[in-house]
Structure formats: structure tokens, C-alpha cells
Amino acid sequence: MVSDDVRSDPRFMHLSTFMRAPFINDRSKFDIAMVGVPYDGAVTNRPGARHGPREVRSASSMIRAIHPVTRSNPFELCCVGDAGDVPFKNLYDILKVHAEIEDFFQILVEDGLMPLAIGGDHSVTLPILRTLGKESPLGFIQIDAHTDTWDSFMGSGFSHGAPFRRAVEEGLIDPRRTIQIGIRGAQNSMEGWNFSEVSGMRVVFMDEVTEIGVNAVAEKAREIVGDAPTYLSFDIDGLDPAFAPGTGTPEVGGLTSVEALTLLRNLNGVQLVGADVVEVSPPFDPTGITTLTGATMAYELLCLLSNHFVETVS
Numbered sequence: 001m002v003s004d005d006v007r008s009d010p011r012f013m014h015l016s017t018f019m020r021a022p023f024i025n026d027r028s029k030f031d032i033a034m035v036g037v038p039y040d041g042a043v044t045n046r047p048g049a050r051h052g053p054r055e056v057r058s059a060s061s062m063i064r065a066i067h068p069v070t071r072s073n074p075f076e077l078c079c080v081g082d083a084g085d086v087p088f089k090n091l092y093d094i095l096k097v098h099a100e101i102e103d104f105f106q107i108l109v110e111d112g113l114m115p116l117a118i119g120g121d122h123s124v125t126l127p128i129l130r131t132l133g134k135e136s137p138l139g140f141i142q143i144d145a146h147t148d149t150w151d152s153f154m155g156s157g158f159s160h161g162a163p164f165r166r167a168v169e170e171g172l173i174d175p176r177r178t179i180q181i182g183i184r185g186a187q188n189s190m191e192g193w194n195f196s197e198v199s200g201m202r203v204v205f206m207d208e209v210t211e212i213g214v215n216a217v218a219e220k221a222r223e224i225v226g227d228a229p230t231y232l233s234f235d236i237d238g239l240d241p242a243f244a245p246g247t248g249t250p251e252v253g254g255l256t257s258v259e260a261l262t263l264l265r266n267l268n269g270v271q272l273v274g275a276d277v278v279e280v281s282p283p284f285d286p287t288g289i290t291t292l293t294g295a296t297m298a299y300e301l302l303c304l305l306s307n308h309f310v311e312t313v314s
Contacts, residue, residue: 048281074306119278133172139225218266246285
């Protein structure tokens with residue numbers, strides 16, 4: 001838990017950690033671990049998400065503790081810390097990188113920590129799901145411009161366009177308890193859309209979001225995942241590039257930042273076992289607005305996780 005002294009210090013002071021949380025030295029003393037996953041070796045176009053965790057850490061110094069709507073303080077509800085970055089030794093081998101991510105998160109989970117990951121490209125969610133979903137398939141809420149259910153790209157089945165096809169095939173997520181929100185943008189193939197829909201996922205294209213509104217979409221998400229363990233993955237390209245230009249595969253016509261905040265806040269009470277924010281690519285946004293937005297969405301996810309943690313232990 002961050003001391004009042006540290007949180008009241010000027011935000012430009014001290015070493016950067018996520019939301020100025022303490023660095024985790026003793027995992028037994030913490031409940032939620034924020035983790036950086038600085039890897040973008042599986043992108044299909046623009047790189048840069050490897051720099052996401054470092055820059056989101058810096059931007060997250062702007063985050064204050066008390067939520068403006070619920071008035072809850074996640075740093076008082078439970079012990080939140082920064083577990084550092086996943087250490088990589090095999091950056092040029094996707095499968096070995098994924099194994100290193102899985103091993104790192106396995107240790108956290110075995111020690112009773114709930115993970116909040118900051119990526120990194122979207123391929124990093126797959127090894128996290130391998131840790132959290134190995135015993136039983138999870139419900140899955142995905143906010144994204146793309147379904148990421150393609151089969152392979154340039155000879156690899158583990159690009160950032162394929163993780164949730166692999167997750168279904170490996171039994172890590174239950175497609176009937178999966179919802180993909182904000183999908184849009186023209187494609188050269190309908191392969192990803194078709195796989196999602198045929199496997200049983202609920203695909204909410206952006207046109208439908210616009211038609212029925214984010215409150216109704218959140219209600220659909222709650223109905224679909226039900227009252228069972230669920231993972232939430234927030235790809236920053238789910239937002240319109242007017243609000244988050246720093247990402248690898250931007251698609252116009254997406255969620256506004258207000259819509260995204262409203263959507264997440266309406267998911268309070270979902271039984272989340274973990275969450276992530278991915279695809280923040282700082283080099284493509286010299287203004288820094290994308291990293292600030294990523295940090296803000298991570299804070300909203302932290303509030304959801306901390307609320308569920310309190311419900312679980314009470």
C-alpha cells in the first residue's frame with residue numbers, strides 16, 4: 001500500500017512505478033500485481049508497444065487514488081504493487097517469449113496475486129490466459145478494434161492477430177462466455193470474424209455499439225460472462241485514434257474515451273481474475289495522450305479488480 005507521504009509528493013518525483021504503487025519485494029504482502037510486459041515481437045505492422053509499460057508507468061503518475069464516481073480507493077481496499085517487467089532472455093523467439101511470460105505470471109498466481117498487465121502487443125494475453133485458464137475455461141471480455149482470431153500470418157500462428165483463436169483451441173476461454181466489443185475496420189479476409197462467430201463468441205461490431213449504446217453493451221457482457229471467473233483484455237485500439245493514436249493498428253470510428261470509461265464502470269461486479277491493457281505504442285504519439293489514456297484505463301481496471309477482490313475475501 002502506498003503511504004500517504006509518497007502519494008502527496010509531487011508527481012514528478014521518485015522512480016516510476018505504475019500509479020506510484022510500491023515495488024513488490026515480498027509477494028506475500030500484496031493482493032494485486034501490476035506487471036509490465038514489454039514485448040512487441042508478434043506485431044503484423046507498426047512496432048513500438050515494447051515501450052508501452054515504461055511510458056504508461058510515467059504517465060500513470062497523473063493517476064490519483066479515489067474514483068470520481070464510486071468514491072472507492074483501490075489502494076485502500078487491498079494491497080496493490082508493481083511487480084516490475086517480465087524478464088526476457090529470448091526476444092527473437094515468440095514461443096519462448098510466451099513461455100517466459102507464462103512462467104512469470106504462474107509464480108504470481110501461485111502466490112495469490114491477481115494480475116493487471118500492461119503490454120506489449122496483444123499476443124502477450126495468450127500466455128497470461130494459459131496461467132489463469134489452465135484449470136477451467138474463463139469468460140472473456142475483449143475491447144478491441146479486431147477479433148484477433150485469425151489463424152496464421154507469414155508462417156506464424158502466434159502473431160498479435162491470433163491469440164484468441166489459440167485460446168479457444170487450447171480451452172483457455174469459453175467462446176460461449178466471450179464477448180468482443182468495438183470490432184470494426186475493413187479486412188482482406190473474413191476469417192477472423194467468421195471464426196469468432198462460428199465458435200460461439202458474441203461479436204459486437206462498432207455499428208451496434210453506436211446503435212444501442214455502451215450501457216446496453218455492458219449489460220450484454222455481464223449476461224454473457226455470467227457469475228463465473230472472467231478475464232478482461234483492453235486493446236487501446238478499441239478507442240478511436242482521435243483519442244489514442246499511438247497504437248500499432250489504428251482503426252477510425254472507435255470508442256471515445258468517455259464511452260470506454262462508461263463501459264468499464266458498468267462492468268463492476270464481474271468476477272474478474274485478471275485484466276490487461278495492450279498495444280500502447282508511444283513512438284506513434286509524441287503528445288503522450290495515448291499513454292495517459294492507457295494509464296487511465298488501467299486505473300479503471302484496477303478499481304474493478306480491487307472491488308471484486310474485496311467481495312471475494314469478505
